[in-house]
Amino acid sequence: MKRSGSEKNDSHIVSKSPRLLNSGNDEIDSLEIRNQIKVCVRIRPLKSIELENNTKSIIEFIDKSALVFDPYKEDNRYEYHGKRYKEIGKKANKNLKFNFDRVFNNDEDNLTVYSETTKNLVTSLLAGYNCSVFAYGSTGSGKTHTMLGSSDDPGVVFCTIMDLYKHIEEKKDRNLELKISYFEIYNEVIYDLLDPKSGKPLSVLENVNKSINVQNLYVYQPKNAADLIEQLEFGNKNRKQHPTDANSESSRSHAVFQITLQRKDFSNDQRMAIQVSKMSLIDLAGSERATNAYKTYRSNSLHREGGNINKSLLSLGNCIHALTSKKKNVYVPYRSSKLTLILRDSLGGNCQTVMIATVSPSANQYEESHSTLIYAERAQGIQLNAHKNSILVDVKPRDYKYLEQQLEKYKNHEKFVPDNPINASMDSLAKLNSVKENLDHLFEQRIELRSELLKCEHNLKLLDFRSEYRKYENERLKLLNILGEENQSDHSKGLHSIYEQTSYYSNLKSSIEKEVEENENKIMKFENDLMANTDNDMIVQTYFEKNHTILEKKEMKFNREHQRKMMKEFFSKYYAFEEFDGDFLDFIYKYKSYDILNDKGKLSDEMDEKFRSIVHKIKGKKNVIWRDDIDPTSINRMKKMLQLFSLPVYDVTLNNTPEIKRNLVAIRDITPRLLRPIQNRNVTPIHIGQMNHQNLGNTINISRNVAIHSSGQKQQSIHYRDKPSQRYYNNNNNISKYYNQSLTSIDNHHQPWPPSSVGGGSQRKQRHGYRNNKYNYNGGVSNFQQSNSRPSEDNFGYNQNIRPRFRV
Numbered sequence: 045m046k047r048s049g050s051e052k053n054d055s056h057i058v059s060k061s062p063r064l065l066n067s068g069n070d071e072i073d074s075l076e077i078r079n080q081i082k083v084c085v086r087i088r089p090l091k092s093i094e095l096e097n098n099t100k101s102i103i104e105f106i107d108k109s110a111l112v113f114d115p116y117k118e119d120n121r122y123e124y125h126g127k128r129y130k131e132i133g134k135k136a137n138k139n140l141k142f143n144f145d146r147v148f149n150n151d152e153d154n155l156t157v158y159s160e161t162t163k164n165l166v167t168s169l170l171a172g173y174n175c176s177v178f179a180y181g182s183t184g185s186g187k188t189h190t191m192l193g194s195s196d197d198p199g200v201v202f203c204t205i206m207d208l209y210k211h212i213e214e215k216k217d218r219n220l221e222l223k224i225s226y227f228e229i230y231n232e233v234i235y236d237l238l239d240p241k242s243g244k245p246l247s248v249l250e251n252v253n254k255s256i257n258v259q260n261l262y263v264y265q266p267k268n269a270a271d272l273i274e275q276l277e278f279g280n281k282n283r284k285q286h287p288t289d290a291n292s293e294s295s296r297s298h299a300v301f302q303i304t305l306q307r308k309d310f311s312n313d314q315r316m317a318i319q320v321s322k323m324s325l326i327d328l329a330g331s332e333r334a335t336n337a338y339k340t341y342r343s344n345s346l347h348r349e350g351g352n353i354n355k356s357l358l359s360l361g362n363c364i365h366a367l368t369s370k371k372k373n374v375y376v377p378y379r380s381s382k383l384t385l386i387l388r389d390s391l392g393g394n395c396q397t398v399m400i401a402t403v404s405p406s407a408n409q410y411e412e413s414h415s416t417l418i419y420a421e422r423a424q425g426i427q428l429n430a431h432k433n434s435i436l437v438d439v440k441p442r443d444y445k446y447l448e449q450q451l452e453k454y455k456n457h458e459k460f461v462p463d464n465p466i467n468a469s470m471d472s473l474a475k476l477n478s479v480k481e482n483l484d485h486l487f488e489q490r491i492e493l494r495s496e497l498l499k500c501e502h503n504l505k506l507l508d509f510r511s512e513y514r515k516y517e518n519e520r521l522k523l524l525n526i527l528g529e530e531n532q533s534d535h536s537k538g539l540h541s542i543y544e545q546t547s548y549y550s551n552l553k554s555s556i557e558k559e560v561e562e563n564e565n566k567i568m569k570f571e572n573d574l575m576a577n578t579d580n581d582m583i584v585q586t587y588f589e590k591n592h593t594i595l596e597k598k599e600m601k602f603n604r605e606h607q608r609k610m611m612k613e614f615f616s617k618y619y620a621f622e623e624f625d626g627d628f629l630d631f632i633y634k635y636k637s638y639d640i641l642n643d644k645g646k647l648s649d650e651m652d653e654k655f656r657s658i659v660h661k662i663k664g665k666k667n668v669i670w671r672d673d674i675d676p677t678s679i680n681r682m683k684k685m686l687q688l689f690s691l692p693v694y695d696v697t698l699n700n701t702p703e704i705k706r707n708l709v710a711i712r713d714i715t716p717r718l719l720r721p722i723q724n725r726n727v728t729p730i731h732i733g734q735m736n737h738q739n740l741g742n743t744i745n746i747s748r749n750v751a752i753h754s755s756g757q758k759q760q761s762i763h764y765r766d767k768p769s770q771r772y773y774n775n776n777n778n779i780s781k782y783y784n785q786s787l788t789s790i791d792n793h794h795q796p797w798p799p800s801s802v803g804g805g806s807q808r809k810q811r812h813g814y815r816n817n818k819y820n821y822n823g824g825v826s827n828f829q830q831s832n833s834r835p836s837e838d839n840f841g842y843n844q845n846i847r848p849r850f851r852v
């Protein structure tokens with residue numbers, strides 16, 4: 045035999061399931077999760093017509109893990125003079141041995157296939173893992189027979205449903221919700237098989253969680269197994285079929301049947317665990333090549349159909365190829381077809397996947413079966429990364445009591461779906477909404493005031509820089525002794541003008557600071573009160589966090605602009621100085637002053653060293669500075685100069701713990717609903733069609749009023765070290781990011797700023813007053829000295845006890 049696949053071992057079985065929840069089911073708790081796709085091959089029996097025509101079989105079953113394609117056969121040779129020879133002109137047998145996780149022979153039924161491929165996945169599904177089973181093979185090789193089967197030999201889908209319901213009934217797991225959807229991809233268009241009347245093509249979108257969703261898909265919640273089977277049959281009838289050479293009932297589309305399970309665990313009175321898992325059972329269209337399959341069909345539409353089937357299967361092949369490539373960071377072209385986009389998780393992501401490759405043993409399907417086996421062999425290398433999809437949600441004890449009462453009430457009912465189990469955040473939202481208008485106004489005012497304040501800071505720093513620079517210039521000019529009395533007084537005037545402006549901006553700054561402080565105190569009061577009254581509700585937190593982050597972003601931007609302007613100023617001075625240096629040197633060389641002075645012995649050591657250092661600089665050589673040469677005054681000067689390049693900005697220090705991240709999934713999904721005006725406390729029916737059953741977070745849409753508390757909301761004194769009693773939280777930046785979208789509904793009610801209220805107007809008037817007072821400074825150097833007495837650069841004039849959120 046020419047080829048042999050690698051021997052299988054259990055190294056791909058990586059972990060026992062993490063026990064987030066103890067399901068109470070031994071089977072689930074001892075579950076083994078593979079990190080590799082499981083590939084099985086099923087050989088169908090030869091059909092009666094094939095047997096009648098003496099069609100040769102090209103696949104030989106070796107054992108449960110191996111088969112030989114196009115086996116070498118002794119009797120294919122003819123005998124001549126006691127020796128056996130190959131027939132002249134006859135192609136040699138390929139005689140290829142393939143190894144798979146399981147090979148099913150032609151006499152094994154669907155139940156066996158189910159038990160050894162999908163049964164374990166049902167356990168995984170119940171434990172919270174996503175699972176996929178897909179049948180791949182050429183037309184007429186037995187995909188539909190495997191997945192759907194017949195009344196005599198029910199297929200994998202039927203067995204899965206039965207097993208699932210068996211578990212639900214056995215465990216009487218009332219907290220388990222099961223929903224189904226069924227769609228097909230035909231000619232690269234998605235159609236709902238459970239809602240065929242709509243006839244609308246559905247679109248597929250990737251949501252923020254990176255999960256792929258079919259938009260507006262009809263999701264059905266079956267009453268029981270029989271009801272589910274009925275829906276499945278209904279969907280099957282709606283599939284597109286055309287007869288082909290190889291199969292009179294050939295399915296021309298890829299059919300995707302999905303079961304979504306959601307399980308809520310209330311066993312802990314403080315936390316509710318929500319698990320969402322999904323199983324996709326996929327019957328792909330035939331993988332035959334268009335030329336073979338449609339040689340008898342000349343219709344354009346059928347050619348297009350064949351082309352599209354092959355386009356998506358070609359993309360599937362390309363994805364498998366990329367996923368199994370040994371090269372690093374290979375691009376996987378999931379987006380090249382709808383099929384691969386939908387299968388993205390099944391192929392390389394958070395999923396436990398089984399591929400059942402069906403092959404026909406008929407010699408007429410030689411090429412097709414060969415190519416299926418090659419694909420299947422390649423797919424064995426696909427790595428997966430299945431993990432449980434669970435989320436823990438804090439439950440208030442009072443809610444838990446309520447839940448228990450509800451459970452008691454429904455104890456004897458056959459079916460129990462918790463209606464609206466937890467009800468908390470609506471109150472918080474109402475409280476927030478009652479003061480939100482005032483708060484929005486205060487936040488807008490804060491942005492305005494802070495921007496005025498930063499403008500002052502910017503101008504003061506720029507003036508500080510100019511005054512420092514003027515001092516250097518003065519020293520240089522004095523040194524050169526080329527300045528007359530008149531020029532010197534001009535120069536002092538320039539310095540005086542800087543001091544005057546500094547004095548003006550210092551006064552303006554201190555008045556704005558007062559307004560900022562007033563505004564900040566008001567916001568803090570609202571924030572503290574609301575947080576205390578709503579028990580640190582996540583929605584309320586998020587609202588404040590969002591507004592703090594908006595300010596922080598604006599200030600960062602302003603800071604960058606300030607640095608840019610300072611650099612510009614710095615370089616304009618620097619280049620002027622460089623030019624001067626160059627001219628000076630040129631002058632000295634030109635008139636040989638250096639040589640003359642040197643000759644006359646008038647060149648002091650100091651002058652000589654200075655001259656040499658200038659030459660050194662011009663030549664671009666590095667200067668060696670000895671440690672002893674660095675005097676503390678120059679270091680301080682340098683520090684001061686560096687400080688001029690940054691402004692005090694508002695600081696939201698953020699935390700990013702995994703728990704916060706997890707809760708964010710929930711908050712993101714819950715906020716858009718919670719932020720709607722509270723009209724009706726009753727639960728409105730979910731538009732199931734829009735429910736994103738792939739998305740873990742969306743499951744929370746169902747229990748709309750879930751109260752979610754992040755551990756990150758613990759009172760932390762990080763920002764308010766000197767005031768630990770302040771309620772402040774340290775949370776993830778993303779909250780604000782997500783919240784930005786969700787808040788749009790209330791943002792629409794924003795009052796334009798400035799509001800008509802007297803307070804804001806008068807404050808602005810006050811500021812303008814200071815501006816108009818521009819010339820009422822005391823003037824002169826003494827004024828500058830006075831302004832120097834303004835608080836040091838370290839605290840930028842803010843009382844850190846009050847506002848430590850602002851940082852340099």
Ligand SMILES: Nc1ncnc2c1ncn2[C@@H]1O[C@H](COP(=O)(O)OP(=O)(O)OP(=O)(O)O)[C@@H](O)[C@H]1O
Nearest residue numbers: 088089183184185186187188189291294295329330
């Ligand atoms: N393992 C099997 N045992 C008995 N009959 C089988 C088996 N596999 C397939 N068949 C029969 O072969 C025929 C074609 O099978 P099936 O419709 O499942 O092919 P398919 O791969 O789904 O084809 P297509 O891609 O064209 O839909 C059917 O009549 C089916 O009953």
